[in-house]
Structures are given as C-alpha cells and as structure tokens.
Amino acid sequence: MWPGTYFGADSKKNKTKGNSTAMTKLSNSIHLKGIRDVNASSPPKVWLNHKLLQLNKSLKVKSYSVTGFNWGQHEKGAMQLSLAICLEIYPTEVALEVCQYFRSEFLLSIQDDSFILTLDLSTFNEAHVCHRGDSFFA
Numbered sequence: 001m002w003p004g005t006y007f008g009a010d011s012k013k014n015k016t017k018g019n020s021t022a023m024t025k026l027s028n029s030i031h032l033k034g035i036r037d038v039n040a041s042s043p044p045k046v047w048l049n050h051k052l053l054q055l056n057k058s059l060k061v062k063s064y065s066v067t068g069f070n071w072g073q074h075e076k077g078a079m080q081l082s083l084a085i086c087l088e089i090y091p092t093e094v095a096l097e098v099c100q101y102f103r104s105e106f107l108l109s110i111q112d113d114s115f116i117l118t119l120d121l122s123t124f125n126e127a128h129v130c131h132r133g134d135s136f137f138a
Helices: 055-061 075-089 092-107 122-128
Strands: 029-035 045-048 114-120
Touching (some): 055 075
Antiparallel strands (some): 029 045
C-alpha cells in the first residue's frame, strides 16, 4: 500500500459534501514544532510543516479545549491539538475518528515546553487510516 496511498473520494468527487477534489497523497511524515510559555503569558503555539495551526479552525469542528493547544498530560489541550493536526492531513470525518489515537501515539509523551519533531506516520496510517472501507481512499 505504501508509498502511493491517496485520499479523496474515489478519484472523482468528494461525496461527503459533493465538492470536486483532486486525489491527495496521504502524508507519511510531518514536521511539528511547538512552543509553550512557562509563565503562561501566551497560549502554546504549534506549527505543522512550518504553518502555524489556528485554534479556531479546529474549534469549529469540535471543541475539546477552548483555552488552546497543549501536549503531554494536558488531556483536553492535547486532544484539541491532535484534532487540529489531523484536520490538516486527513478529511474531516477521518480526522474526527483518528485524532484520539494520534494524541495517544504522538502527543502525550511530549513533556518539554518546546519541541521540534518529524513524525513518521506510515505505521499510524496503516493501523488507523488505510484500513477504512469508505470511499476516501483509493
């Protein structure tokens, strides 16, 4: 199945909203950078592939933590961050289903106030995304 796994509704149309979408290659790795202020004077910031993640975008889909992103043992903030990341790399329906697993596998173990990571998603995608029997994946 690797490396050429794609998502997009059957190659023609995204059936969830009827929008035309090109098939998009499923990412096998992502780059994450996170910074949290020890004094909590500003909310934690996280970049995915050098793009700053926006809290409001993920809150529009589902609210786990209105106070912002976090990682490590900060359950609600880590869940909101996980959803935000998953929304950037998967279709919305898939992101909602896999964000809990993503949080457990990648975010809960981060304990530092800042981090720079490159995550290999191959095994995660194989276990949680590519086995799906719906029309998102070719």
